Structure formats: C-alpha cells, structure tokens
Amino acid sequence: MSVAIIRLLTVRVRGVSLVETVAFGCLVALMLAVYLFKAGAGQESARITELNKEILAEQRDVRRMQEELSRLEQPARIERLSDQMLHLRPVAAKQEVQVADLRAVARRPATPATPETPIAPSAAAPVPATAQVR
Amino acid sequence: MQRPHDELYRAPPNLFRMWRLLIEFLWRIEHAFERSRNRNRAVDDTRVRIFGVLLLFAMLFVGLAAKASAVALLNHVEIGVEGPTAAIHRAxxxxxxxxxxxxxxxxxxxxxxxxxxxxxxxxxxxxxxxxxxxxxxxxxxxxxxxxxxxxxxxxxxxxxxxxxxxxxxxxxxxxxxxxxxxxxxxxxxxxxxxxxxxxxxxxxxxxxxxxxxxxxxxxxxxxxxxxLAMDLRIQAALEAELKRAVDLYGAQNAIGLVTNVQTGEVLALANLPDYDPNHPGEGDPAAQINRAGAFRYEMGSTFKMFTFAMALNEHVARLDTVLDTLHPLQMGSRTVHDSHPAGKNLTMEEVFLESSNIGTARLARMAGIDRLHAYLQNFGVLDRAKIELAESVKPLAPAEWNEDSGVSVSFGHNIAVTPLAVAQGVGGLTNGGRLLPLTIRKRDGADLPAGPQVITPETSQVLLQLLRKNVTDGTGRNAEKEAPGYRMGGKTGTAEKVINGQYARKRLFTSFAAVFPTDGPLNAPRYLVLVLLDEPKPTAASSGNAQAAWNAGPTAGRVVNRIAPLLNVKRDLTQVAVRTVDKPLVEDVSTDAQ
The missing domain is CATH 3.90.1310.10 (Penicillin-binding protein 2a (Domain 2))
Known part of the structure; x- marks a missing residue:
C-alpha cells in the first residue's frame, strides 16, 4: 500500500510532480468555485435587498390605500351619498309585510309613491322640523 | 476481588482515555520520522506525511462539500417565506x-x-x-x-x-x-x-x-x-340620530351608547360635539371629553329602574300593590311631590308607568334605605363603570346614606352617575340578573366573564315586561312609534341640571334607556340603547315639550329602528300597530323636593 502511494507521489509529468499539478488544479478550481459562488450570492443578496425594499414600499402603499379606502367607505359618507344620489333610506315598518299577507297586498290598488322624509338630515336636504311630528 | 466476566469488561470511553490515545497517536507520528531516519528512508517518511496532510484537507473539503450539498438540496425551504414588514409602533x-x-x-x-x-x-x-x-x-x-x-x-x-x-x-x-x-x-x-x-x-x-x-x-x-366590540354600522346610525336630535331639539350635547347586555360589549359610543383625532390639538378641548364616562349626571327617572328592581327582588311589593301617591311624601322639612300628580293612588306598576316620584320614594322607604344602598352597590352604580376606558369615573353619591338622601336617590335625584355606569347596571337588570363588566374589546362567546347574580332571573323577567309596558302604555310611547315591531322596552328620565349649586328649572337633562327585544328567553340576544340629551329645548319637533318622552325617547326609538336589522332582530309585524292610549303623555321631572 505504502509502496503504491510512494510510487504515485513520485510520478512526474514533464518534470512536474503529478500530485502537485493535480493539487494546484484543485486549488484553482476551488478558488474559482468560491469566487463564482460568492459573486452569485452577492447578486442574490442584492436582489433580495432590492425585493425587500420593494416589499416595504408596497406595504407602505397598501397601508396608505387602506387608509384611503376606509376614508372613502365611512358609513356617514356612504349614507350621505346614498341619500343625495339615490334617495335610499332605511325600510319603514309599513314597507314590510308577512308572506301570508302578500296576496292581500297584491290586490290593493296601486298608490303613487310619495317621497319619504329623509331619515338622516343632510346639508343638501335639511329635514323640516314639522316633518318629524307624527 | 475478581469481577465476573472481567475478560469481557471494557472501561467506557472517557475524556482522559481519549486524550491519552490522541497523545499516543501524535507521539507515533513524531517518532515515525526518527524511525525512518534510523532505517535510512527519511524521504519516504516526509512524502507520507505530506500525503497524510493532503488527505486530511481533502477529507475536510469533502466533508464541507457534503454538508453544503445537503443543506442546498435536502433542506426543506418554506414556500412564501415572510419578507420584511414595515415598522409600525402600534397595531x-x-x-x-x-x-x-x-x-x-x-x-x-x-x-x-x-x-x-x-x-x-x-x-x-x-x-x-x-x-x-x-x-x-x-x-x-x-x-x-x-x-x-x-x-x-x-x-x-x-x-x-x-x-x-x-x-x-x-x-x-x-x-x-x-x-x-x-x-x-x-x-x-x-x-x-x-x-x-x-x-x-x-x-x-x-x-x-x-x-x-x-x-x-x-x-x-x-x-x-x-x-374592538364596536360595529361601525351601528356607530354610524347612532351618531346620525344623535346629530338629528341635536338639530331637532336644540340640545347642547348628546350622548349615545349601544351595548350587548348578554356580553357587556360596547357596540357604539358617541358624544356630540365630537372632534377629529387626526388633529386633536385643533378645535374645542371640551369636545374631546368622553362625557359617557368622564361626566356624571343626575339621571332622573331612569334611575327608578334600580329602585324597582330592588323592590321586586326583595318582594317589598307586588305590581298590583296600591301605593299612596295622592298625598305628597313629607320628609321632615322636605316634601316629595310629583310634577304631574296622578290625582289618585297608583299600583306599583302604574307608579312605574306614570314615573311617580312619590310612589318610588314610598317603595324605597318600605324596603329600607340600607337595602337600597346595598342593591345600588351590587348594581355597580356607586362605583366607576368596569370598562377598559380610563375616562370612566366614580359617581357623586351622598356621603351619608339616611332616609332623606336615600329617598331622593330612589328616583334619581341627589346622585350623579356616568352613562357608562347606568348602561352597565341596566344590562345586569335585563340579561337575567348577571352584572357583567362592560368592554370595548370584541368578546367571543367562550370568554364571557361570569358576573355576579344581582337579581333573580324571575325579577329580571318581570322588569323586562314592565319596561315593555312602559313603552306601549307609559312614558315611552313616542319611542315605540319610531321603532314599531321591535318589542322595545324602556324608561324615560328627566332631571333639572345643577348650575352653580342650584337646580335650574328650565335647563333639563333628559335620557331614555331602551332595551330590545324584551321578549324571548332571558339569555336571548338583547341590546341596550341609552340616549342622553343635555338641555334640549321645547321645539315644534317635540310638540313644545322638553321632557325625555318627547326628545330622548323618540331618538332612542329611531336608533333602535335603524340598528335592529343590523343585529338580526326581526320586526314582529303583529306588533307594528301602535296602540292608542287615551291619556296625555306626561312625565315627572326629577326635581328638588323642597
């Protein structure tokens, strides 16, 4: 065994020890590999940093948009708009019927719709005080 | 002494033994060169040693490579790894x-x-x-x-x-x-x-x-x-109706509360005037005060609910017991009287429906002031409301509880409490008798606190019926007109404000505590709406009246009408038609009883 090893160690190619040549080649290959891996990792790291920045920026944008959305969806605002634009208001008791009474309601002669007093007063259409007395 | 199987015995490896083996191994290597020189083969020995070192490094690199490969290929990488999160200080x-x-x-x-x-x-x-x-x-x-x-x-x-x-x-x-x-x-x-x-x-x-x-x-x-426990839709409805009340009745301030009496959750809390928390330094500093917790008010007849709960729970009287309301109650130099005398003796039920101060005071005397005091303590109205809000303050109660002060307290006079404390107490009266602390946080069904039993479930049931009757036949009729079919019960309260230590006859504080629905089992979903108006004026909208029956009551009714569908409370169409009660709607004012 030791003779074979010693023979291997003594082999020379063009005067240069084979073992040393192989070792040098391995060393260069290792250096190159380390360099390539490090360069690749650096690029990935830069990309990750860039992505993190984008994520943070988008998170900030999301929060700003959440704020804006909540502002736009304020119930008071929605109510004011639905009152002004669509004249929507809560269902009154007289607008509700039981299923059993539907037939009787259908037989009733149609009456022209009269505008209801808005439930919530708005700046555009203030509620007259007398309209509240029942 | 010879141990059995000694030839098979091997001492367990220990640090000392390992150290000795290592030293021995190094010693052999060191002396290998010497031995080779002795054999005239020194060159061979050097090469072997170089090869050994190379082998060692090669093994090291192979090991590292194997580990790196294992990490790269075999490690489980989670999909959707969390990225960075924007720094926030408050959730x-x-x-x-x-x-x-x-x-x-x-x-x-x-x-x-x-x-x-x-x-x-x-x-x-x-x-x-x-x-x-x-x-x-x-x-x-x-x-x-x-x-x-x-x-x-x-x-x-x-x-x-x-x-x-x-x-x-x-x-x-x-x-x-x-x-x-x-x-x-x-x-x-x-x-x-x-x-x-x-x-x-x-x-x-x-x-x-x-x-x-x-x-x-x-x-x-x-x-x-x-x-939070708050429901934004209910909050918006409450605020809209309070604004409307301020416009209609010319009130200086308005306070509104909506709670779930079965859980103690505050579903909505509003004060008018309000402020913009984005710019708290701007505007009127007084508008920033949460009056529902930080201000104490004499509630007037709304407080009678507690006296009646005590009297019913202690069986002091039955609802058909007739009380002397014909004659004012003389208390030494003081006289308790009704601002709108019934002109006859009333049953206990009628005393509640007519909101008679004399009848309520007689109930308190029959029960005893000590008992009334103990019950008020149990109802939590003699202490700050139990809630997370730091704004919740203690009430102003009489320093000395005697017949004189206790009788006044029985009809909501001579005691100033916060609306939050009233909401907490009324919740306990109408949920089967459990006094639950209020909370602004959303509560799951599983983490409900077990509140103390302050009245029996039977008393709570009777109170619900009494509150309902007060809305159909008593001082709460105007509230019922605004929320037909929601089986609402409630109690009005009108008190004179104290200005510079004096009761101001024309400056009132009105309130209405509404509970809905009053039917169903005691543990059924049930909600409280408490509306308080500070100095409402007699206006056309209130038919020239300034008492709670004409302003706070209808306001609470409108709130109930709007929020009931949001709370999945169905309108009972068989109860939509409001009964016509052939009697004037009058209400006693909690006033100085001199």
Missing part, C-alpha cells in the same frame, strides 16, 4: 367586522442640511411652493436657521408620500427626508371618543388608544390587529 384598530379604525401610516419629516445647500433663497422658494400647510414665515425662519448655522434642521414633519415626492422632485441640494410612522384615523370625527388618539411618539392618550396601549404595542410586534 391596527379594527371594528368587530374588521373595518379599519386606526392604523400607522408612514409619513415623512423634511430636513434641510445647511452645509449642503447652495442658496437659502433657492431652498426657501422651492420648499415654500410645496409646503403650504404650515405658516410660510415659520418655515422660512427654520430654513434660514439651517443655512446660516450650517446645520441640519427639521423643517416640517408629517409629510404624506405625495408631498415628499413633490419636494423630492424640486431637486434641491441639502434637502433630506426621514420616515416617521404616524397614527391615522380614517374615520375622522366618527367614533372619535371611543377610538381616542395617540401622540406622535406612539403613546395612547385617550379612548381605546389609551386603554389598550400596551396591547397595541405588543400586537404591533407580531403584525397583528386588535378588534
């Missing part, structure tokens, strides 16, 4: 349905570094053209300070991203930005007293922001949120 506040109430939104401070600016004029002209919110003179002096002193000065904080971009696009040298998280309240004035606000350093100063300060900070670390 989001949301309502019970997840609607956003308060959140940290990044803002920016703009700084000028005097060492890098070219000319003060250029910097000033550029910045003043964009930063238009603050006074120009103040900004200009700060820029001058930075440029002349060659140092960094904060010019303005709280810039939005758009404003920052506008400044950035100016391309001014020496102008930099620093991110600063700020609390934003996207609902502006809405629910301002319940949500509260925090300072720029991230410390809660009022409302839920103060009450839940520590929890908001800890939840922020995990990127979570905290859900």
């Amino acid at each position: 989001d506040l949301v309502d019970r349905n997840g609607e956003m109430l308060a959140l940290d939104v990044p803002h920016y401070g703009v700084y000028v570094d005097g060492r890098d600016t070219w000319t003060a004029k250029e910097t000033k002209d550029g910045l003043l053209s964009v930063l238009t919110r603050a006074p120009a003179a103040g900004l200009a002096s700060k820029i001058d300070e930075a440029v002349s002193g060659k140092r960094i000065v904060l010019i303005q904080s709280g810039l939005t991203a758009q404003e920052r971009d506008q400044v950035h696009d100016l391309g001014l040298p020496g102008v930099t930005f620093q991110e600063e998280p700020r609390r934003a309240y996207p609902l502006d004035h809405q629910a301002s007293h319940l949500i509260g606000f925090s300072d720029p350093a991230g410390k809660g100063l009022a409302g839920a922001e103060k009450a839940l300060d520590a929890d908001l900070h800890s939840a922020a670390a995990g990127g979570g949120h905290i859900a």
